[in-house]
Amino acid sequence: MTTLAYNLKWPTLIDIFAILYCCIDVGISIFRYTFLGYNEMMQFASFAGLGGLNFVLSWGGTVGSYVIQSWKSTNSGSDSDVKSNSDDPTLDKGGVTLEIPENDVNSPQQSRNFRNIMTTQLTNPITIYLIAIFFIIVYGSIRYSTTFIPFYQQNIESYAAHSLVKVGCVIGSNNDVENKYYVDRTEELARNGSKFILWSEEVAIVNSTAQYNDLELSIKNISQIYKTYIGFTYYDASSTSGIAYNKLTVVSPDGDILINYAKANLVPLLETGLAAGPKILQTSTTSDFGTIGGAICFDYDFPNVVNQASNNVDFMIQPSDTWGNYFCPTAAHHFRVNSIKSIELGFTLFRCCHYGFSGVWGPYGQPYVAVETVEDLILSFDIPLHKRVKTVYGIFGESWAWICLAFSILICIIMLALTFLPAHMDHLRKPIKRLFP
Secondary structure, three states, X not given: OXXXXXXXXXXXXXXXXXXXXXXXXXXXXXXXXXXXXXXXXXXXXHHHHHHHHHHHHHXXXXXXXXXXXXXXXHOOOOOHHHHHHHHOOEXXXXXXXXXXXXXXXXXXXXXXXXXXXXXXXHOOHHHHHHHHHHHHHHHHHHHHHHHHOOOOOOOHHHOOOOOOEEEEEEEOOOOOOOHHHHHHHHHHHHHOXXXXXXXXXXXXXXXXXXXXXXXXXXXXXXXXXXXXXXXXXXXXXXXXXXXXXXXEEEEOOOOXXXXXXXXXXXXXXXXXXXXXXXXXXXXXXXXXXXXEEEOOHHHHHOHHHHHHHHOOOOEEEEEEEOOOOOOOOHHHHHHHHHHHHHHHHOOEEEEEEXXXXXXXXXXXXXXXXXXXXXXXXEEEEEEOOOOOOOOHHHHHOOHHHHHHHHHHHHHHHHHHHHHHOOHHHHHHHHXXXXXXX
8 A cells, every 4th residue: 555655646746737737728848848858758648648758757756755765764773673683583581582493495484475575576666667667668669669760670761751842931030121021031932942831930010901911912922833831920910909919821832721820828928918819720631731730839838729639630830939039948948848749649740930949840759850040041941741640649638647636536535445444344444455455
């Protein structure tokens, strides 16, 4: 019972937090990102999501607490007298010294003692944790090494992409420039063969309906002439009601509007003057990129929006701005955090960021390209395209956290029952102890 208590105490609290994280719009990053860079461990996110990584890490903290407490108990000296007496094969009783014969190594008693020792070692919190870590790493290794990189001596021709697609980013400027400047930069990328062009977050400024119509018409002309997809972003203050939005619009090579999305999760303090859009992920099926979905920067910190990509989205786009002038350490951390979503949900992530990292990550979280981008530039890169990979997390969502919480509540009830059941209900206590000794 002590082992169960140690294994479940802190993970229970973290699971409760994970559920609150999914049910309440907190949109923050916590310590699970310690595993960033450990590909085999990070693959566990495809099974249990980031809540599963939280569980593993918090469980490790619990085991560490157990080690410290065990060490203190061992060195406290409280057992020294008992040990000295137990080592003496004689027992003084009423002034008469009795010799206690040592058990034969093959005696039933000795065999039972050995089994008890082995059972204790196998049910030790450290052993259980190491076994769990072993299976998590095996799962991640198999997933990463037999899918993204096929297993054992396969010719690279058998799994290399047969064709690459060029995509490009338009990164906004800190200076006040006209929208036409970004339209010209977009045409430059289209002329060079980019098949999908994405702007970083809030590149253009639209103050009227006429201004928006001019911008949209210019983008549609480029997309139709060069047969390219364009995702352009803008601060939309064209409404006569005075409401402003942070918008992303995606245009197809035929000039059709595929996505017209307003940022649903606004950054506290920094975007107080904006109105949030509906928390519905917009998608569109295309012949070139599969099913496309899009959300803006901070939206990727919220499962209530991005997890909708589990509905067969192949290619997710993310215009972003990580405010390098204000929160300098955020840039490197934020892009790595967002790339985990590609592991969780099995899509390819295309990200263009002002003051951050731009690039593309595959459905196993593998980076195709990651480039530091500051401001006022365009860039393009060739990438392979892969269909969405189905994941356990994509199907069952946050079920892991709910199951852990339910199991933890069950254990708490059992512990309370063993503690507070009255004497006349011992017939219930005994079967519980047989299940949880």
